[in-house]
Amino acid sequence: ATPTAVMVATGVGANHGVLVKGGDALERAQNVKYVIFDKTGTLTQGKATVTSTKIFSGIDLGDFLTLVASAEASSEHPLAKAILDYAFHFHFFGKLPSSKEDIKKRKQEIFSQWLLEVADFSALPGKGVQCLINGKKILVGNRTLITENGINIPEEAENFLVDLELNAKTGVLVAYDSKLIGLMGMTDPLKREAVVVVEGLKRMGIYPVMVTGDNWRTARAVAKEVGIEDVRAEVMPAGKADVIRSLQKDGSVVAMVGDGINDSPALAAADVGMAIGAGTDIAIEAADYVLVRNNLEDVITAIDLSRKTFSRIR
Ligand code: ADP
């Protein structure tokens, strides 16, 4: 392709909300053999909701939600946002003014008064969060987080968790003062176009793969819904880049689509990194492409554009 053709293609892409950071990335996209999708926030909307709560100690539901929301208040994870929203509505449903502006302001006011004070907060990517509340350690996250801290998961909790996971939901466990006090079921629906995009890639001769930090059961259930057979679950952020490198070993061209901080090593390792426009700045920086419209159809648009520009229409 001539430099002019590359310039034209870059412009056409931009008009469709597909921003490409250079001619090299534009050229590499034509030969993509694997497209690796992150799950949360990429295949899914990244807008989780709480579907159930289960409490194992004598603690009252309101107090439980206050504790969990306080621990999650500084996290930017979609699950954290869902938990805060849920706790907020539980406590304040019907007590808010009606205009949108007012609600936003009132929400912030109420939040700052109502959340408990937190010390030593840390976000543990791929696992959850931990901090101190009233001098005692609280952990909110997945099995790995809980068991790594030497806390036992009782059979009743494990059964409840497995049931959630088989239904494509993510279970968030809560431990306080070295004891599992409860858990929450969360659901994050697929993006509307996810199924058709996966199908489209297959018709183009491209293999879709899903990679996620979430547990195997939930991952398999979501992959099945979206039509992806090749799944890698319980993968830590550095592990996502390893998945890319292992697929590249035989010379295959690999694209990665992701939105999170935890995806940036993989976006950088991929031959073609595509960041979801609504994603975190770190992901956008690490990627070759930015899909501004936050729509997965643009993965196909980007590959099509490259194929057409470099006359490799098959
Ligand atoms: P993905 O790879 O699908 O984008 P992440 O790597 O962000 O998922 O998270 C993996 C898992 O870690 C989540 O499914 C959840 O169980 C747990 N997790 C991460 N952050 C949080 C958080 N702030 N609160 C609760 N759980 C979390």
Ligand code: MG
């Ligand atoms: Mg994600």
